[in-house]
Amino acid sequence: DAGVIQSPRHEVTEMGQEVTLRCKPISGHNSLFWYRQTMMRGLELLIYFNNNVPIDDSGMPEDRFSAKMPNASFSTLKIQPSEPRDSAVYFCASSFSNQPQHFGDGTRLSIL
Amino acid sequence: GENVEQHPSTLSVQEGDSAVIKCTYSDSASNYFPWYKQELGKRPQLIIDIRSNVGEKKDQRIAVTLNKTAKHFSLHITETQPEDSAVYFCAASEAGTASKLTFGTGTRLQVTL
Numbered sequence: 001d002a003g004v005i006q007s008p009r010h011e012v013t014e015m016g017q018e019v020t021l022r023c024k025p026i027s028g029h030n031s032l033f034w035y036r037q038t039m040m041r042g043l044e045l046l047i048y049f050n051n052n053v054p055i056d057d058s059g060m061p062e063d064r065f066s067a068k069m070p071n072a073s074f075s076t077l078k079i080q081p082s083e084p085r086d087s088a089v090y091f092c093a094s095s096f097s098n099q100p101q102h103f104g105d106g107t108r109l110s111i112l
Numbered sequence: 113g114e115n116v117e118q119h120p121s122t123l124s125v126q127e128g129d130s131a132v133i134k135c136t137y138s139d140s141a142s143n144y145f146p147w148y149k150q151e152l153g154k155r156p157q158l159i160i161d162i163r164s165n166v167g168e169k170k171d172q173r174i175a176v177t178l179n180k181t182a183k184h185f186s187l188h189i190t191e192t193q194p195e196d197s198a199v200y201f202c203a204a205s206e207a208g209t210a211s212k213l214t215f216g217t218g219t220r221l222q223v224t225l
Contacts, residue, residue, distance in 0.1 A: 033213075042217045043201060045212055045213060056212060091156070100161055101158070103148075103155040103157070105154070
C-alpha cells in the first residue's frame, strides 16, 4: 500500500528561481495538508485542502507561495521567486474523514 | 488560534526507565490529540492518539493521558529502548483530523545504554 508520495526528495536551486513541490496523497484520502519544518519554527501548517478545495491558507507565508489541488490524486506547492529563507523540509500529509494524518517523506529544499 | 506548548525540549533517560513528555493547549474546543515520532531525516509517524471523550489510552509500552479541565495531555513511554530515541511531537486539533493540527515544538528523547 503506497503512502503519501512526494517529489522531488531534494531540491537545490538559486534564489529567484521557481520551485514546484509535488504530492500524491494516499488513494481514497480526501484531505491534504502542506507543512514546512525548520529548526527555528518547528512544524508549521501552510495550507490544507478538503475534497480538493483549499480550506485554510492562513499559514502560507506570503504571496510568493501558492498551492493547488487540481484533482484528488495530486497537489503542488509553488514558490516564486524563491529566497534563501524558504530553505526547509516541506511535508505533505493526507487523511480520510476522521482518520489520522499520514505524512510523506518530505522534500528537502535548499535555496542558495 | 490554537497554541500548543511542549516540555521538555530534550530528555535523556537510561534504557529501561520511563519517559514522560507533557503538552498544554489553549483552545478548549480542541478534541483530538495525536503524538508523532520523527527519527532523524525521516517523516513524522503517528504513534498514538486520543480523543477528548477518553481520559487515557494505552498501546503496549506507550500511553497517553488527557486532562481536559487543565488542558494538558502527556505521553508516557515505559521500559524505554534505544530505538525509542527520536523527536516526539504532540499536536492538537479541532473537529477531528480533517482540521488543522497545531504542533508542539518537539522533544528530543535520547535513550542511553
